[in-house]
Amino acid sequence: MDEKDCIFCKIVRKEMDSKVVYEDDEVFAFEDINGRAPVHVLVVPRQHVANLEEIGELPDAVAKHLFEVASTVAEQLGVTEGGYAVRINNGRDAGQEVFHLHLHVIGGKKLGMP
Ligand code: 5GP
Numbered sequence: 001m002d003e004k005d006c007i008f009c010k011i012v013r014k015e016m017d018s019k020v021v022y023e024d025d026e027v028f029a030f031e032d033i034n035g036r037a038p039v040h041v042l043v044v045p046r047q048h049v050a051n052l053e054e055i056g057e058l059p060d061a062v063a064k065h066l067f068e069v070a071s072t073v074a075e076q077l078g079v080t081e082g083g084y085a086v087r088i089n090n091g092r093d094a095g096q097e098v099f100h101l102h103l104h105v106i107g108g109k110k111l112g113m114p
Pocket residue numbers: 007018019030031032033034035042088089094095096097098099
């Protein structure tokens with residue numbers, strides 16, 4: 001799937017609605033449509049890369065900034081103190097559904113490993 005058909009590219013370009021939590025020139029964060037916890041936000045680079053195998057296509061500063069935004073979002077939504085998980089589902093066995101790299105920021109309840 002290329003950028004043209006990618007739903008997260010459409011969300012970033014605001015051609016599709018989402019509940020925006022944070023945005024800047026490089027990174028965009030929005031609520032997961034099927035949140036599995038009180039806080040469940042997806043943090044994506046504006047630039048389309050499918051998965052971790054393509055992360056080298058992002059400028060280093062953007063790759064780092066994804067994690068900074070995950071932390072910013074956690075702070076904004078009040079889960080820094082309680083803690084939260086940052087998760088990437090990468091590929092089939094991990095259940096990746098959308099092939100635009102994204103961090104899940106999940107919190108607001110006790111979390112376990114799968
Ligand atoms: P993953 O690819 O990491 O397994 O999961 C993709 C995530 O994107 C899922 O948690 C799913 O609920 C979310 N998602 C899929 N389509 C949409 C959408 O159109 N809008 C939003 N906000 N989230 C979506």
